[in-house]
Amino acid sequence: MNSETSAFKADASGTAPKQSDYLPNLKFSDGNEIPMLGYGLGTAMSKRGNKDALDEKIINDTLTAIKNGYYHLDGAESYGNEAELGAAISRSGIDRSKLFITTKTSCRPGETIETAFSRSLSKLGVDYVDLYLIHSPFWASSPAELQQKWAEMEALKESGRARSIGVSNFLREHLETVLQTARHPPVVNQIEYHPYLQHAGGLLDFHRERGIAVEAYSPLTAVTKAAPGPVDAVYERVAKKYGVTPGEVALRWCLDQGIVAVTTSSNEQRLQEWRQRLPLFKLTPKEVGEIAEAGLGKHFRGFWNNQFKEDDRR
CATH class of the missing domain: 1.10.150 (DNA polymerase; domain 1)
Structure with missing residues (x-):
């Protein structure tokens, strides 16, 4: 087998990875890479009950995933468990450079991306994330508002604290809006994707034409x-x-x-x-x-x- 560093890498074109004895990475348009299988902390892993107390089950389940080689960890502020993800990362003893950490902003009304991002970093206990996403476009009241938030995302990338930036749950019209003004195009769109939701209207083709990777939850x-x-x-x-x-x-x-797959x-x-x-x-x-x-x-x-x-x- 070829070594992992020299082997074929999947990218946003949709080309299937070649057969190998390991799960490959996918190369983003900005040159960074994401493991093609991720461990997600959403839905069943979302925080319930007392939001202030650490949920040891979430921490232990995440530690189990890390112990078994799941170094791509997908979280979001809306899941309410960034502190648990941060605790699992800290307790795992795994060097930060080996982990691929994603979190997402809900774009709360009246709050800047910088404020949301700084809060997430604090809860995660890290000084950068590998991927930061706008969780959905549905809060935006106008195209201009969506474009303004994307400009704030770009500032985070330029600061180095978000290595890559992308979106989640965006339709073609939302992507087109962002791309009209983007200096750093989204590297990925994380969407619900399975055989019963294949996104009619050529969404996947649009991603591939524009070099935007697809991540399936x-x-x-x-x-x-x-x-x-x-x-x-x-x-x-x-x-x-x-x-x-x-x-x-x-x-x-x-x-x-x-397509990158995120599951739990x-x-x-x-x-x-x-x-x-x-x-x-x-x-x-x-x-x-x-x-x-x-x-x-x-x-x-x-x-x-x-x-x-x-x-x-x-």
């Missing part, structure tokens, strides 16, 4: 939330062929489209199996296409439903 939805459905039979058949689980096929389906689990065995098995098989282009085609037979959106009509597949 909730990639296991067809297995965990939206079953039964038309992809079940394809997942089962492909899983049997490769000796893996349907969930691992779902993750590999993203990776083999050159509190089950250590499952975390270990993902790390061990995902590098050992690769879907054929035909299998990627079969899953995509089957997925078009059902529409399911797990998040931001208040922003979309029921039949809106964008």
